[in-house]
Amino acid sequence: MEAVRSQRKSLANDVVSTLPLYRSAPALEVRLEDFELFAMDRLRVLKGISDGLSRGKKPKEMDNLVRDLWKANMMHPQASEVVNKDIISHFVLRLVYCRTALMAEFGLSYKAVSNSEFESIKDKLGQVAKSISQPLPTADVIFYKVPFEEVPELVAGRRVFIHKGNAYIAANQVVSLVATQFRSHLSKALSLTNRKWTSTLREQEKDRLAPIVEALSTSYLGPDYSQPKGFSEISVKDIDELAKSSFPLCMRHLFEKLREDHHLKHGGRMQLGLFLKMHVAMNLFDTFVLDTLSETGSLGINSHGTVWGVGLNLDDALLFWKAEFSQKVGAERFDKEYAYSIRHNYGREGKRTDYTPYSCQKIISSTPGVGDHHGCPYRHFSEENLRAALSKMGVNSRGMEDVMDKVQNRHYQLACTLTFEAVHGSSCDSGINHPNQYFSDSQKILQSKNHSTV
Amino acid sequence: MTREEVETGMDEMEIDGGEQREGNAVPEGFNANYLKVYYGKLFPHADMFKWMSYGNDGKHPGCDQSYFVRREFSFTLGNDIYLRFLSFNSASELENSIKEKCPVKIDIGPVYSVDPAKRRAYAQTGDNVFTPVERELIFDIDMTDYDDVRYCCSGADVCLDCWPLMTIAIKVLDTALRDDFGFNHILWAYSGRRGVHCWVCDEKARRLTNEQRAAIADYFRVYKVGNENSHKKVSLTGLALHPFLARSYTEVLRNFFETKLLSSQNLFSSEERYEKILDMIPDESVTSELRGKWQENRRSSISKDDINVARWEQLKHLLQSGKHKGQGLRRCIEEIVFSYTYPRLDMEVSKHMNHLLKAPFCVHPKTGRVCVPIDPNQCEDFDPTTVPTLSKLLEELNMGGVKADADNDWDRTSLGKSVRIFRSTFLQPLLKSCKEEIESAYSSKLQQSKNSISW
Ligand SMILES: [Zn+2]
Numbered sequence: 001m002e003a004v005r006s007q008r009k010s011l012a013n014d015v016v017s018t019l020p021l022y023r024s025a026p027a028l029e030v031r032l033e034d035f036e037l038f039a040m041d042r043l044r045v046l047k048g049i050s051d052g053l054s055r056g057k058k059p060k061e062m063d064n065l066v067r068d069l070w071k072a073n074m075m076h077p078q079a080s081e082v083v084n085k086d087i088i089s090h091f092v093l094r095l096v097y098c099r100t101a102l103m104a105e106f107g108l109s110y111k112a113v114s115n116s117e118f119e120s121i122k123d124k125l126g127q128v129a130k131s132i133s134q135p136l137p138t139a140d141v142i143f144y145k146v147p148f149e150e151v152p153e154l155v156a157g158r159r160v161f162i163h164k165g166n167a168y169i170a171a172n173q174v175v176s177l178v179a180t181q182f183r184s185h186l187s188k189a190l191s192l193t194n195r196k197w198t199s200t201l202r203e204q205e206k207d208r209l210a211p212i213v214e215a216l217s218t219s220y221l222g223p224d225y226s227q228p229k230g231f232s233e234i235s236v237k238d239i240d241e242l243a244k245s246s247f248p249l250c251m252r253h254l255f256e257k258l259r260e261d262h263h264l265k266h267g268g269r270m271q272l273g274l275f276l277k278m279h280v281a282m283n284l285f286d287t288f289v290l291d292t293l294s295e296t297g298s299l300g301i302n303s304h305g306t307v308w309g310v311g312l313n314l315d316d317a318l319l320f321w322k323a324e325f326s327q328k329v330g331a332e333r334f335d336k337e338y339a340y341s342i343r344h345n346y347g348r349e350g351k352r353t354d355y356t357p358y359s360c361q362k363i364i365s366s367t368p369g370v371g372d373h374h375g376c377p378y379r380h381f382s383e384e385n386l387r388a389a390l391s392k393m394g395v396n397s398r399g400m401e402d403v404m405d406k407v408q409n410r411h412y413q414l415a416c417t418l419t420f421e422a423v424h425g426s427s428c429d430s431g432i433n434h435p436n437q438y439f440s441d442s443q444k445i446l447q448s449k450n451h452s453t454v
Numbered sequence: 455m456t457r458e459e460v461e462t463g464m465d466e467m468e469i470d471g472g473e474q475r476e477g478n479a480v481p482e483g484f485n486a487n488y489l490k491v492y493y494g495k496l497f498p499h500a501d502m503f504k505w506m507s508y509g510n511d512g513k514h515p516g517c518d519q520s521y522f523v524r525r526e527f528s529f530t531l532g533n534d535i536y537l538r539f540l541s542f543n544s545a546s547e548l549e550n551s552i553k554e555k556c557p558v559k560i561d562i563g564p565v566y567s568v569d570p571a572k573r574r575a576y577a578q579t580g581d582n583v584f585t586p587v588e589r590e591l592i593f594d595i596d597m598t599d600y601d602d603v604r605y606c607c608s609g610a611d612v613c614l615d616c617w618p619l620m621t622i623a624i625k626v627l628d629t630a631l632r633d634d635f636g637f638n639h640i641l642w643a644y645s646g647r648r649g650v651h652c653w654v655c656d657e658k659a660r661r662l663t664n665e666q667r668a669a670i671a672d673y674f675r676v677y678k679v680g681n682e683n684s685h686k687k688v689s690l691t692g693l694a695l696h697p698f699l700a701r702s703y704t705e706v707l708r709n710f711f712e713t714k715l716l717s718s719q720n721l722f723s724s725e726e727r728y729e730k731i732l733d734m735i736p737d738e739s740v741t742s743e744l745r746g747k748w749q750e751n752r753r754s755s756i757s758k759d760d761i762n763v764a765r766w767e768q769l770k771h772l773l774q775s776g777k778h779k780g781q782g783l784r785r786c787i788e789e790i791v792f793s794y795t796y797p798r799l800d801m802e803v804s805k806h807m808n809h810l811l812k813a814p815f816c817v818h819p820k821t822g823r824v825c826v827p828i829d830p831n832q833c834e835d836f837d838p839t840t841v842p843t844l845s846k847l848l849e850e851l852n853m854g855g856v857k858a859d860a861d862n863d864w865d866r867t868s869l870g871k872s873v874r875i876f877r878s879t880f881l882q883p884l885l886k887s888c889k890e891e892i893e894s895a896y897s898s899k900l901q902q903s904k905n906s907i908s909w
Pocket of ligand 1 (some may be wrong): 604606607611612613614615616617
């Protein structure tokens, strides 16, 4: 994608034929004005969704909201322009948010089947369509080529043509598959964009695109999403500080035990490991893509529409755990016995599902045994230990009694919320539902404090 | 089992192996003493180790030295003692253990996250890390599942009249595994008695999740499930056959049905048999017309052609004729052919990573036949009745005299051909691509660690 000043080629003939999976930046020339305008429009949609979510709208209401927002901001009198605007704005925002999103993860790619390839397998695709009583594919139906492993349900039902390990899926079959793929793909793409931006583009574009990108990232959605250090590299050594300032008690406890014992049992490794794992929840983007991709419109919106997670990618997670465990069991045993399960958590081994961090519900309902340190401290600690831990976190005696009161009434998440409020000195209206939410909310507060004191 | 036990068992079988050998004639049968010789001189230990190492036994820094030891083996000993979760550190450990324990059956399980022999130690640390991480995609096809469509034999017996059912299974699955799923390293082996085993060994096959395995197994499934006749009912719905089924039908099933099974199984030769086929046609007018012809035809019995072929042609003709051209009835012909020919898989074996499967080159204790590899490109020539037996191999070994060079013992017997098939059609190309994969994975890992990690 190239930005040009004011003069433009007609985009109409260059409509990007790939549906918005945003795999690669389109080879389009974009007017500088559009560059910014399109991105602003998309941000308005995002902001609207974000507001809707925070006001607790139901999935059905959100569906309507998303559709209205999309209509209001992303439409264009020319149909071809809608697609281009969608794609351009996506990539501009990617450029903007790569600077703040925490990212890595491998992407998985969908390849749109080219016209010539389509012609060569058209008969087979038609056969499949007939076999499942679907209308025959025409040249304007886009087919994607994906490794058959990614679409097991379509394979099992013989609802796709499979050749040499690739399944050819029709656009209307994509919907059920895109969500997970897109997220991991986007997070990787963000990382690449980030690298490119900081290594070359930012300097090259310092008089042209850079100010726009800077402005977009700070002015609209506000400082919440930007990092105080600008493009920052959080490293393993920062975790100690983050643990003190922003980890919920359950994670802080695990973290301290790990530093102390250089070991955690399975339950603890899972709970802490997944919490630390980088987890870019790009659900808002997903929702757009899915909504525009399909006319089904029945997609629920995930309630966490923000970028959260502490952000240890796999390599660093391995480094981090190894640094501790090897002090206890030796590096070799770590490599042999523990590295696997960490890779497993990151979806690189075994089932290869990408495990998501545990929610409060899951942690509260866990049953830690002797020698285990996972679970919810508000539920699983003795009163004495809990009081000690809370005062170490800096909860004053009045706050302490409030917390203990909730604990006695078994409102563990409320107890955690009160702790959050006591520690941060600000309210937490949404309540704590997830350790990663605790972390990201904490970071937002701390960062806005930093900004205001500067 | 100790050495003493082996020898006691031998006595009970009243066979004095040592002396019988003099005249080259080795009595039929299967016993621990023969097995000892087989494992000592003929079993291709090194090939098995090479296979199960998938290139990780090399010197390349990308090799996973812990790979082979994480593989589960299990031995069935002569007295029905079943040893699971065995693991071996090296080729020689595996070979020595096989020679010492002399298992009547060797099963191969998955590669686990940790050494399966030490799984208890891991369990005690409270870690749930003992879990299968790799396993070949396997298929098990057993002739007993075809008893309702073969009239020559039943149960554990097989003959050249029904064996084509296995040939069909190999052809259909092998083509689909390669052309559809893109796998390249596929080993077919005779199960030693009444079926075939398939091992798909590509790296991506070994790493399939249970869900993905189940998806592939379901891709191959055409039989309705849910009742005791689950194998009999083939249901082909839709306006066309899926390309995989269509190809299987036109390239394999129809041909085998019409040129082989129709006559060899005498599928239309009696009322009972053709009624079974007429049952699959949901149109009373068609079935009664055919029934009328065939009952009359039996009385006159003037047909010089094979009665099965003639009746099949009549059936087809009637179903394809103008007045019955409805799609539902045309699909009938295909459903009949599928019912009598399409591969019947033991789905559970394929769906789960932790299913065990008998290793090739084992000797079947009931038949004494070696589980030899089958070249899928020559599977039509495979004859289960001429597969080398343990006693035949020992005889050949005795005839040749004992050479000092033990490596070539199998080459002096009819097992030589099987080992060569194993190597040339399977092992060598497999190890070549394993080597390439290890090298490229290693270099991309290096590349990755060079790139800075951004947060
Ligand atoms: Zn037979």
